[in-house]
Amino acid sequence: MTDDQSSTAIRVLLAEDQGMVREALAALLGLEGDIDVVAQVARGDEVVAAALAHDVQVAVLDIEMPGMTGIEAAAALHRESPQTKIVIATTFGRPGYLRRAMEAGADAFLVKDAPAAELAEAVRRVLRGERVIDPVLAAAALAEGANPLTGRERDVLAAASDGALNAEIARRLHLSEGTVRNYLSMAIQKTSARNRTEAVRVAREKGWL
Amino acid sequence: MTDDQSSTAIRVLLAEDQGMVREALAALLGLEGDIDVVAQVARGDEVVAAALAHDVQVAVLDIEMPGMTGIEAAAALHRESPQTKIVIATTFGRPGYLRRAMEAGADAFLVKDAPAAELAEAVRRVLRGERVIDPVLAAAALAEGANPLTGRERDVLAAASDGALNAEIARRLHLSEGTVRNYLSMAIQKTSARNRTEAVRVAREKGWL
DNA sequence: CTCTCGGCATGACATCCGTCATGCCGAGAG
DNA sequence: CTCTCGGCATGACGGATGTCATGCCGAGAG
Known part of the structure; x- marks a missing residue:
C-alpha cells in the first residue's frame, strides 16, 4: 500500500x-x-x-x-x-x-x-x-483419511444442507428421487450420522463439504 | 496497550x-x-x-x-x-x-x-x-418485527439444529415426544419453512436463534 | 476377459416427521 | 369473572426419510 x-x-x-x-x-x-x-x-x-x-x-x-x-x-x-x-x-x-x-x-x-x-x-x-x-x-x-464421499454423494448432501426436500434435490440435480435417497443414505453411513442434518454437520466439520 | x-x-x-x-x-x-x-x-x-x-x-x-x-x-x-x-x-x-x-x-x-x-x-x-x-x-x-418464536419453541428448534431426533430432544428437554413435534411444527410455521432444517436456517438468518 | 468402482435406477418397507384436533393448567390483564 | 397466552400433553394420520436388495452401464485396471 x-x-x-x-x-x-x-x-x-x-x-x-x-x-x-x-x-x-x-x-x-x-x-x-x-x-x-x-x-x-x-x-x-x-x-x-x-x-x-x-x-x-x-x-x-x-x-x-x-x-x-x-x-x-x-x-x-x-x-x-x-x-x-x-x-x-x-x-x-x-x-x-x-x-x-x-x-x-x-x-x-x-x-x-x-x-x-x-x-x-x-x-x-x-x-x-x-x-x-x-x-x-x-x-x-x-x-481422518481422505474424504469418503463420492462426488455425487457430496453434490446431493450439499443440496440437502439447507432443508431441500428429496423431490426438489432430484429436480435440481436431474436425478430420480430414489437415487437421491440412495446417495443420502450412503453419505449418512459414511459420516456415521443418523440423518442428513447430522451428516451435513459432520462433513462440514471435517472439511468434506 | x-x-x-x-x-x-x-x-x-x-x-x-x-x-x-x-x-x-x-x-x-x-x-x-x-x-x-x-x-x-x-x-x-x-x-x-x-x-x-x-x-x-x-x-x-x-x-x-x-x-x-x-x-x-x-x-x-x-x-x-x-x-x-x-x-x-x-x-x-x-x-x-x-x-x-x-x-x-x-x-x-x-x-x-x-x-x-x-x-x-x-x-x-x-x-x-x-x-x-x-x-x-x-x-x-x-x-421483521419481533421474534415470533416462544421461548420453548426456540429451545426445541435449537436442540433440533444439529440433527437430534425428536425422541432425543424430548429426553434432553424433559418433554414428551408429541410436545416436541408440536413445538417444531409451530416453529416451522412461524418461520414459513417447510421443515426443521429450513426453520433453523431462517431463524438463524434473522437472528432469532 | 473379469473385477471394481461410481453413477444411476426401481421397488419394498419400516421409521420418523409434521400437521391437526383437542384439552388441561397457571398467570396476567381487563 | 372471562379471555388470552405460553407450556404441556395425547392421539390419529399422511407424507417424507432412510435402508436395503437388486441390477444396468461405462470406464479403467490387471
Whole structure:
C-alpha cells in the first residue's frame, strides 16, 4: 500500500471478504518492517489477477469468500504463478480443508484463533521455502483419511444442507428421487450420522463439504 | 496497550475470540491517535471484569464468542457500568441480532463487511452520545418485527439444529415426544419453512436463534 | 476377459416427521 | 369473572426419510 517501504520487503496480497478484518490484517502486517501489503481483494475470483498485477510474493487467503473459495483460488494461483507462496488463514481448522489446501498448492495453513504474530512469521517462513502447518491439525488430517464421499454423494448432501426436500434435490440435480435417497443414505453411513442434518454437520466439520 | 498515548485518548476494550482478528483490530485502532486499546478479551464472560478493571469508555464486542455471547455481555456490562459505551461488531448483520443488541444497551451495531474506518468512527461517535446503526439493517429489523418464536419453541428448534431426533430432544428437554413435534411444527410455521432444517436456517438468518 | 468402482435406477418397507384436533393448567390483564 | 397466552400433553394420520436388495452401464485396471 505504501511506497516508502524498503525494496526488499515481502510483497503480500490479502484476500478476505470482511472489509474490517481485511484492513485490520493489512494494518497489522503493515507494522512489520519487512512486509508490504501491496494488494487487497474481497473475492476469491479476484486473487489471481491481483497477484499477477502486483508481482505478489506471498498470497494470504481466507477460505470462505464469494466468487471462489480460497482453496480454489490457491489452486488457480499455483497454476498461474507457481513461485508465489500461498498462506491459508481460516476461521475453521477443518482437517479436510487442510488436506485440500495443501493439495491445491498452499505452503501454510493457519487458523485465525492463533496469535497475530504467527501470520507475519508464516509469511516470512514460506518465503524461505518452509511449510507451516499446526501439528495437531496435521495429525487430525492424517487420521481422518481422505474424504469418503463420492462426488455425487457430496453434490446431493450439499443440496440437502439447507432443508431441500428429496423431490426438489432430484429436480435440481436431474436425478430420480430414489437415487437421491440412495446417495443420502450412503453419505449418512459414511459420516456415521443418523440423518442428513447430522451428516451435513459432520462433513462440514471435517472439511468434506 | 501502550502507555505513551495522550491521556485524552478513548479507552477501548476489544472482545473477539479469534486471536488473529482481535490483535489485528487492536493494531488498526492503535494507529488512531485518539484511541487506546487498553484491554483485549477472547471470551464473553471476561468482558465486564476487564472493562471495570481498565476503566474502559468504549467496549467493542463480537457476538459469537465462548462463555457468553456479545449481546449477553453487552447487557451485563450495561447493568454494571451504564456509562460505558458499547459497539457490537459482528460477522452477520441479522435483524434479530440488531434488535437484541440495542435492547441490551448497545450504542452501535457494525457489520464486519464494513470498511475498517467505520469502526474507529463509531467509537468516536458513541462516545459523543450518538447511536450508530446501518439504516438498511435498521429497516430490516423493523420490518421483521419481533421474534415470533416462544421461548420453548426456540429451545426445541435449537436442540433440533444439529440433527437430534425428536425422541432425543424430548429426553434432553424433559418433554414428551408429541410436545416436541408440536413445538417444531409451530416453529416451522412461524418461520414459513417447510421443515426443521429450513426453520433453523431462517431463524438463524434473522437472528432469532 | 473379469473385477471394481461410481453413477444411476426401481421397488419394498419400516421409521420418523409434521400437521391437526383437542384439552388441561397457571398467570396476567381487563 | 372471562379471555388470552405460553407450556404441556395425547392421539390419529399422511407424507417424507432412510435402508436395503437388486441390477444396468461405462470406464479403467490387471
